[in-house]
Amino acid sequence: MGNTFGQLFRVTTFGESHGGGIGVVIDGCPPKIDISEAEIQRELDRRRPGQSKLTTQRKEEDRCEILSGVFEGKTLGTPIALAVRNKDARPEDYSEIAGKFRPSHADYTYEAKYGIRNWQGGGRASARETIGRVAAGAVAKKVLSTLYADFEIVAYVRQIHDIVAKIDRSTVKMKDVEKNIVRCPDAATAKRMISLIEQVRDEGDSIGGVIECVARGIAPGLGEPVFDKLEADLAKAMLSIPATKGFEIGSGFAATRMRGSQHNDPFEMRDKRIRTTTNNSGGVQGGISNGEDIWFRVAFKPPATIALQQKTVTSSKKESALAARGRHDPCVLPRAVPIVEAMVALVLCDHALRQQAIGGRSQ
Amino acid sequence: MGNTFGQLFRVTTFGESHGGGIGVVIDGCPPKIDISEAEIQRELDRRRPGQSKLTTQRKEEDRCEILSGVFEGKTLGTPIALAVRNKDARPEDYSEIAGKFRPSHADYTYEAKYGIRNWQGGGRASARETIGRVAAGAVAKKVLSTLYADFEIVAYVRQIHDIVAKIDRSTVKMKDVEKNIVRCPDAATAKRMISLIEQVRDEGDSIGGVIECVARGIAPGLGEPVFDKLEADLAKAMLSIPATKGFEIGSGFAATRMRGSQHNDPFEMRDKRIRTTTNNSGGVQGGISNGEDIWFRVAFKPPATIALQQKTVTSSKKESALAARGRHDPCVLPRAVPIVEAMVALVLCDHALRQQAIGGRSQ
Amino acid sequence: MGNTFGQLFRVTTFGESHGGGIGVVIDGCPPKIDISEAEIQRELDRRRPGQSKLTTQRKEEDRCEILSGVFEGKTLGTPIALAVRNKDARPEDYSEIAGKFRPSHADYTYEAKYGIRNWQGGGRASARETIGRVAAGAVAKKVLSTLYADFEIVAYVRQIHDIVAKIDRSTVKMKDVEKNIVRCPDAATAKRMISLIEQVRDEGDSIGGVIECVARGIAPGLGEPVFDKLEADLAKAMLSIPATKGFEIGSGFAATRMRGSQHNDPFEMRDKRIRTTTNNSGGVQGGISNGEDIWFRVAFKPPATIALQQKTVTSSKKESALAARGRHDPCVLPRAVPIVEAMVALVLCDHALRQQAIGGRSQ
């Protein structure tokens, strides 16, 4: 259980880091949406290891194949199965961790839950699992683009460790994000971030940071009171991404130090539409989108895998020590940007279909 | 849609602030759990308006009735329906807001979504909706207590506006929390918080803050990779509570400024069990509980309803102004403490049953 | 678990035959549908005991109350809670069955499953549970009427024991059904059915029969391959009704003795639409409605409760005997007609919303 996301645009991912392959089945995708393997591959390439000097140098080609649900370039309304073969497996790299629980990894908890685990790598807890999410997100974006003319999602690295970028949330575009390998649209700060990541990697350590994301062009009305509020589903989506520790929407934790008179977003008429003057709400009020930009932030911890030696215990309950070998990311944020985008696309697409179900118009 | 929470311990709430009543149906509760109306009422009384000088002085008795699913003091395994009548309705209080969208409330978005709303109060977006959650949470706590001998949940106010309390997360008990009306177990700080809330109320304004919560005694193994990670479901649960803007588990946003070597929780043998030396993970690794305390924080914004005059627009799209009349909370946190507890109980109970389903032991 | 029906038009029933009350919560009902307590009550009155000399003479008023989700006569899009108080409880009638398992009742299996049961009557297995279904069905019919101009459901008694009525499935109307107390639109046969039921009752025995149902005016396109085929969901809906033993759609079991060349429904152009010449398919092909009448039959067994003495065992595993006392239906079919209608309405309404979700038009 727990491998399906969404109520109507239902995404089920499968696959361990080692074994036959990784993939996703999308059930509930509307028919007649244009989609190609190339479009999906483009998103996967943004998530792929080895894409820059900042990421692990593992060679994972991550070549995506559409197994079903698409005919002559269009979705059929039937399940879309997408699969990527596992290739670059080197099980010998993992011999040590077969018997030792890596600190702050999922080795111990998988063992505690299931009494068994695939110790050849991260198994199901591997970041490789997110391939299925990114592939499904590519489809969700296509669906959303057919529903909302001005729809776009822009996610970017806003903070690496203590380096915070200056970014105009209202105007930033994806092409700005893709200009550098750290995916921070503030060029000067990006350079400092890159230097820091390289330094930390050379020290055998790792660092975290914050990704910010904006979704534009979504009509008012998405989100289902009371448990499936839009921000609740976004929070779940984000906290389901490996290495995340926090989520805040709009004003977020800063709201805790504001007064109602400062925080409230007054309504006004603008462009003949009902708009809010400010957007502390983050585009969502009472769990439902209000037509303003939806924006939020996600906290990522430093990756657990580090080259420095750490204390741990073995599966036979002996105290021991461990230092990671092999090829690992010192900082997951650059590669996590397309994952955040994919998850927000899944949430919005699901809620768009839910709104259509009760006869609500998309726009 | 969206009014059901949980996969196996399934909770469906219903009811607007005005109308016949408010309540909840719990489906999937195990049989033969002892439960009484009095136990549920005790939790509801902690959530009730008018319980102290800090909260709205509306008289809502919130008397809970068990309609089904309990026989001779024990659950039957069948749906437990709990209902509370609406009583203290004063529709005349709401005549103005029938035609004006209150800033940062859900009036506009409900109208946008449904094309209709019950303008006699907050409707479904009213905090009154949480009655059903707290009632269901009381049942969930009973189930969890039968599964985990040392189980307890302690939630408390950690911050009001810029006043931050000092609390030992490892030792704080619910009786410490209940010692004062602001539900902050740091007595000296609690006094300052109370003064500030009263001052802000007298100014016609409102303030927010942070609630922290610890769940103790949960066995390793709860949480379902990959989308229904324990932290993902906790994040969703918390962001589904009215007025919340953020969630962080364990180290949370602070993790973004730590290095892996600082942040990782080394494993050690303690009390003959595998334990972690530190608990930056917040009791969850790879989405699964590791047997340590589960702890997290929730950000609450200042309530949207304030006596100060604000700009807004009418439902006929004219610009206008509005000042709240009537009886409202200047700060929701004291009453939100039992709601946070209830939601974490729902998440843990659901995951405990999910773990049982695959043959996992509770402890 | 198991008390919720539907994916988008989600109906959760609650309540035992004895205890506070019985009811239903509908989540996912579209907004702005006209509905009143009177309309729901009208359907409940068709299901009510004591409505004719053929049914149990228990006085159950079954007065329905709308607790939420409706405002000024229109649905809000929020959960609609409907409740009926339990009143005519006579626990003394049930003292004997507290310790003896009634043959072909659910006493033993509830005990086996839950280790506890409400022995004051049928508990959750009581036919009283269907009150919630009929109430929800009344709402579903209203939704369907707004979607399909010519929509109607007609269910009727086609067979009682070995008496089979002659009914023109294509033209029969609900007013024909309601003309007599056995709800069989073939007047002459209805008389014989009534006589037989009375005779069987006087002998302390019970009998079963077949209900046939036609749904007209449904557009092509409802039904979700592959597991949620329209006939699959109809079959589940019907077999979830107490006392049912079989379901067949269109040609049904008779199809097993036909050849493909006889059974296939040729397509033709009629009224400028694509129609089938015959309708062995029962209005569904490949799990999806084809625009023809949807028709099916449901087999009901003779009620388990009879005045004749029967062998059984006690809960302490002693062999014993039992004869029902009190007031019981010798034949459930007349009262089951509105229940069948309600369940088909729930299935069709759910599938109509599912079709809308992917952008499909209703008609």
Added chain:
Amino acid sequence: MGNTFGQLFRVTTFGESHGGGIGVVIDGCPPKIDISEAEIQRELDRRRPGQSKLTTQRKEEDRCEILSGVFEGKTLGTPIALAVRNKDARPEDYSEIAGKFRPSHADYTYEAKYGIRNWQGGGRASARETIGRVAAGAVAKKVLSTLYADFEIVAYVRQIHDIVAKIDRSTVKMKDVEKNIVRCPDAATAKRMISLIEQVRDEGDSIGGVIECVARGIAPGLGEPVFDKLEADLAKAMLSIPATKGFEIGSGFAATRMRGSQHNDPFEMRDKRIRTTTNNSGGVQGGISNGEDIWFRVAFKPPATIALQQKTVTSSKKESALAARGRHDPCVLPRAVPIVEAMVALVLCDHALRQQAIGGRSQ
């Protein structure tokens, strides 16, 4: 939507008859269950076309591959993905049906629902879709065998057209079923069935029949009142199989002509357990298993694809005619036997896990 079956043992199938491949993802399978590709393949081979002279002679190897969820021969508790490549595609065979709706096929309804269809064969409505069900059923059987020592499922052909076999439902074994190619354990009758099928095939026509199924060794307590009654989920499972028209459990439609005094199953003590003397209930009472054999029947219509010429219309709404070319089954029942077994295994496995979830023992 609609491609997932089960609440806890969740099976999602994907794939069209033509395109990359066909498969299934199983989420919720308990960990540490022994399973191999060979065991799954054995079941698939029973479903495979070309296995005997009675079935279509298409060469479909249907070679199954485990992509994930199994490690060193044991399930991991993570999603099990199983895929079969599509190979023997001959799109030229299908050129005619691209523009004509085959009578009693799903061509027209898919077009009506989705506005698009893969006309290269049956698309998603192809019997090939059941590969995923059979593969998942093989895993479900393994899980059930670990829970119930005496568990077995035996399905067999009971009737072909008007030829009805004599079979002792209480003692028949799978090896008896597999003794002949029509899968009818009554050898003499099987011969007559085979002759009739060959004759009908030679005439370019098709025939249907009835499959009966018995599940033994299931403990009392499986099944969830009130909508997810065991018979309701079985009915849905069976009616989701292509070409089915009816379902009856235990006494079924024959119950409609019995009296309560004949139909009721008296309880007695046997082998120190509470048993029923007869089993008209079909092993289920009040929706919950009572420990007796669960038995039911499924009606299959004659396949829609026949070589005889039939009337139809084109997608441009012209009246036309059509005669099937290519390789088709004159009778689906022999190959449907393993599909029925698979679906009942999915239902029982799901309900076994649901029962475990509330703390119920398996036996």
